[in-house]
Structure formats: structure tokens, C-alpha cells
Amino acid sequence: MGEYILLMGKTLRRPQKGRMFFKLFMREINDLGVNSFGLVLFTSIFVGAVVAIQMYNNFKSSSIPVPPNFIGYATKVVLILEFSPTIISLILAGKVGSYIASSIGTMRVTEQIDALDIMGVNSPNFLILPKIFANILFNPVLIAISIVFGIYGGYLAGVATGNWTQNNYIVGIQMYIPNKFIWYAFFKTVVFAFLIATIPAYFGYNVKGGSLEVGRSSTQAVVWTMVMIIIAELISTQIFLS
Known part of the structure; x- marks a missing residue:
């Protein structure tokens, strides 16, 4: 923990060359963000379909009659509160985290980082x-x-199964939800994004040995990033929704 804080202390400083930082920043936007768009899109469509079908089955089996509009409303709330911020962040922890750990770890074992320090x-x-x-x-x-x-x-999912009408679903997703739900979702998204960037970077930066150790470091980085995301999820939920 102390080494992680020390590394962040060196990291979170004003860049020495603004133009070079901007160039690297735009490259990382492409490598870490834009290249993840397809995976996020594919996963989200199927997750949304599964959530909607589960909401329908739960409401159908309930002893209390539930208006069909609530399928769209419940799907929207569940996606905003939990599934999109948390599930997508866990997926990105695997994809982006392994990339960060392996790329920095490779620079470490090939002594490129030592050359920068010199x-x-x-x-x-x-x-x-x-x-x-x-x-x-x-x-x-x-x-x-x-x-x-x-x-x-x-x-x-509603169109494919016919379990609920398109009009009912659209009315449901237009129903009001508290603004704090939106703030909660994006607050923890930013926290997760920081963890996804820094924890793998720490493991990659401190790797010792050769290519085998880089692979092990990437695995450890992904595991610990996911663990910390779950812990951060618990803490942020307690802060915002308690």
C-alpha cells in the first residue's frame, strides 16, 4: 500500500511537457477507450435484454399485480444503478487492466523505464x-x-419475445428516477476508472524478472483491480444510497 501511494505521488504531478502529454493522452484514449467500444456495445445489448426478461419473469410470478410499464422502468434503474457501471467496469478491468500491466511491465523488464529515469x-x-x-x-x-x-x-427483447408491448416499455423508461441515481452511477464510474488505470500500472511498474513475470503481474493486476472495484462498489453504495 505504501509503495502504491508513493507511486501515485510521483504520478499525479504536472506533466513536464504539455504537448507530449496531450499526444500520449490521445493515444491512450484510442487504446483504452475507443478500442473497447465494440465490446461494451455487444455486452450491454445482451445484458439489457437479460435484465428486461428477468424483470418480466419476476413481475409475472409476483402475487401483486405489477403494471407492464414497470418492466422498462425497472430495467432502466437496474442498468443505471448496478449493471452498466459495475459489470462494464469489471469487463474493462480485464481488458484494459491487462493491457496496462503488460505494456508497462514489458517496458520495465526491457529497461526502457530505467532509460527514462536516467x-x-x-x-x-x-x-x-x-x-x-x-x-x-x-x-x-x-x-x-x-x-x-x-x-x-x-x-x-420485448420485440423478440412479445412478452410486453413496445409502447409499455417506452413509457416505462420515460418514468422519473431520482437525479442522485445518475450521480451515483457516474461517481463510482470515475472511481472505478481510476482503479482500472492505477492498480495495473502499479503491478506493471514494479514487475521484476522476464516475460513470465510480466504475465503473472498482469493476472495479479486484473484480480486485484476487480477486488478493489467490488470494495469501492460497497463503499460508494453506503455513501450515496444509505
């Missing part, structure tokens, strides 16, 4: 800070896209 470059700031900014700025975009396409997935 040249007087703040290597944590140079390598990790663009990844943090890219994740924090682009992950909320991915989650917003996930929510929209998850809701659309629920709509498609």
Missing part, C-alpha cells in the same frame, strides 16, 4: 498519468453508451 524523466508521470486521464474522461462515456444500449437491448 534521462531525468519522471517515468510514472510520463507513463501512467495519460492512462489515468484517458480512463477517467472516457470511461463515463462508455458507461453512458452502455446504459443507452442496455435499455435498447431490453426493447429488442
Whole structure:
């Protein structure tokens, strides 16, 4: 924990060269964010469909009559509160986290990081800070896209199964939800994005050995990132929704 805090202390400083930082930042936007768009889109549509079908089955088996509009409403609420921010972040922890850990770990074992340090470059700031900014700025975009396409997935499930009408579903998703639900979803998205960028970076930066150790470090990074996301989920839920 102490080493992680020390590394973040070196990372979270003003970049030495703004133009170079911006160039690296835009590259990370593409590598970490844009390249994840297809995976997020595909997962969200099917997750939304599954959530909507589960809501329908739960309401159907309930002893209390539930208006059909509530299928769309419940799907929207569940996607916003839990499924899109948490499930998509866990998926990104596997995809993005392994990439960050392996790329920085490879630079470490090939002594490229040592070369940066010898040249007087703040290597944590140079390598990790663009990844943090890219994740924090682009992950909320991915989650917003996930929510929209998850809701659309629920709509498609209704069209495919005929269990609920399109009009009822649309009326349901237009029903009011508290603004704090939106704030809660995007607050924890930003927290998750920070964890996804920094924990794998820590494991990659401190890897020792060769290519085998880089692979092990990537695995550890993904596992610990997922664990911390779940812990952060518990804490943020207690803070916002208690």
C-alpha cells in the first residue's frame, strides 16, 4: 500500500511537457477507450435484454399485480444503478487492466523505464498519468453508451419475445428516477476508472524478472483491480444510497 501511494505521488504531478502529454493522452484514449467500444456495445445489448426478461419473469410470478410499464422502468434503474457501471467496469478491468500491466511491465523488464529515469524523466508521470486521464474522461462515456444500449437491448427483447408491448416499455423508461441515481452511477464510474488505470500500472511498474513475470503481474493486476472495484462498489453504495 505504501509503495502504491508513493507511486501515485510521483504520478499525479504536472506533466513536464504539455504537448507530449496531450499526444500520449490521445493515444491512450484510442487504446483504452475507443478500442473497447465494440465490446461494451455487444455486452450491454445482451445484458439489457437479460435484465428486461428477468424483470418480466419476476413481475409475472409476483402475487401483486405489477403494471407492464414497470418492466422498462425497472430495467432502466437496474442498468443505471448496478449493471452498466459495475459489470462494464469489471469487463474493462480485464481488458484494459491487462493491457496496462503488460505494456508497462514489458517496458520495465526491457529497461526502457530505467532509460527514462536516467534521462531525468519522471517515468510514472510520463507513463501512467495519460492512462489515468484517458480512463477517467472516457470511461463515463462508455458507461453512458452502455446504459443507452442496455435499455435498447431490453426493447429488442420485448420485440423478440412479445412478452410486453413496445409502447409499455417506452413509457416505462420515460418514468422519473431520482437525479442522485445518475450521480451515483457516474461517481463510482470515475472511481472505478481510476482503479482500472492505477492498480495495473502499479503491478506493471514494479514487475521484476522476464516475460513470465510480466504475465503473472498482469493476472495479479486484473484480480486485484476487480477486488478493489467490488470494495469501492460497497463503499460508494453506503455513501450515496444509505
